[in-house]
């Protein structure tokens with residue numbers, strides 16, 4: 449039966465804490481430990497972080513709250529939601545685009561998650577134990593060689609990608625409480641402890657000062673329109689917004705959840721974790737003479753070095769990559785939930801079949817395109833290979849367009865009373881002023897910023 453039937457009992461998370469951890473589990477992922485540090489690295493450090501924070505406050509959080517509104521109010525998937533809210537069927541485009549975007553992101557995300565799984569395995573096997581005996585420069589060369597071998601292999605990256613998809617499929621199949629909630633509630637706190645340990649260790653290295661300076665330096669000359677666009681893309685990617693993920697999770701939120709507060713808590717905790725990752729990575733970069741702008745290998749070329757010279761370093765290294773795997777898995781789970789909810793609720797497909805179909809599509813297209821050694825791996829379009837193309841199109845185009853449509857829909861096409869009622873839990877929460885401010889930003893700031901940044905990036909407006 450379709451969930452438009454009010455008698456159908458839909459699963460929800462069991463508490464506010466579960467909502468927080470699940471949502472944070474979606475936000476925290478490879479974005480924090482892999483993408484954030486390398487984008488900070490190539491875009492000039494602290495000034496980029498500042499632009500990013502502005503994007504989170506003025507665009508990220510308003511869109512997240514809007515998605516929460518749509519999801520919990522409709523309590524169904526991102527396509528059917530608009531029927532349930534009695535909106536014109538035009539708005540279903542948000543849901544269709546969301547499904548497409550989640551597939552695009554999963555294609556490259558599952559591949560990087562596979563590298564992280566592989567590194568966990570390698571650390572457990574002891575592949576990095578001899579780093580401790582190498583001089584600093586050679587240690588740096590050793591890890592970057594390891595990375596090239598890991599990524600450019602023929603079968604191994606595909607196999608690890610397959611394992612990632614299998615694990616995510618099992619979590620989604622287990623359900624909201626027994627799958628998503630259980631996994632995120634158990635593992636997110638452990639991730640936090642480990643990343644703090646890792647940052648502390650890095651901050652006691654010789655290059656700590658330079659690393660911190662880099663992270664907090666304010667070189668505004670590095671801020672060009674395309675850098676602003678990538679900060680905006682990062683905000684979307686980080687907060688998992690603009691593609692129906694948050695909408696889908698919010699459809700499982702408890703009725704008494706304070707959603708604006710959840711969004712603020714998640715955005716703050718997520719940014720905190722990204723900063724910790726930066727503090728763990730950049731001191732290493734400077735201590736070992738690596739290139740801060742070295743791109744997407746940054747994580748894999750630094751973390752093995754962090755732990756290389758301390759007692760039990762290898763155990764900690766394995767633990768770190770294990771937890772990075774967890775972060776990648778919980779984030780990926782939230783993307784996977786989008787097509788599965790559409791297939792099961794809108795097309796009445798059995799859950800098992802929906803999970804297999806989603807996983808199958810990612811594996812099939814992924815194997816053909818995302819790895820450098822795959823059949824179409826070396827083809828470039830607009831000088832981007834498929835890996836970068838999926839990343840660029842989803843983060844910098846699809847997610848912001850999805851976000852713009854969501855902001856316009858909730859800002860202009862939802863009755864003010866409905867919005868305020870839902871967000872204040874039918875008046876139980878006393879937050880009228882904040883909600884007014886939120887609606888003002890959502891109507892007049894968020895869409896305008898998105899449109900300006902867009903027009904600029906397609907060359908129709910010169911900033």
Ligand code: PFF
Nearest residue numbers: 475477478479685686688693
């Ligand atoms: N927020 C995740 C990260 O930073 O790694 C990535 C992500 C998850 C993007 C879910 C989009 C999404 F729907």
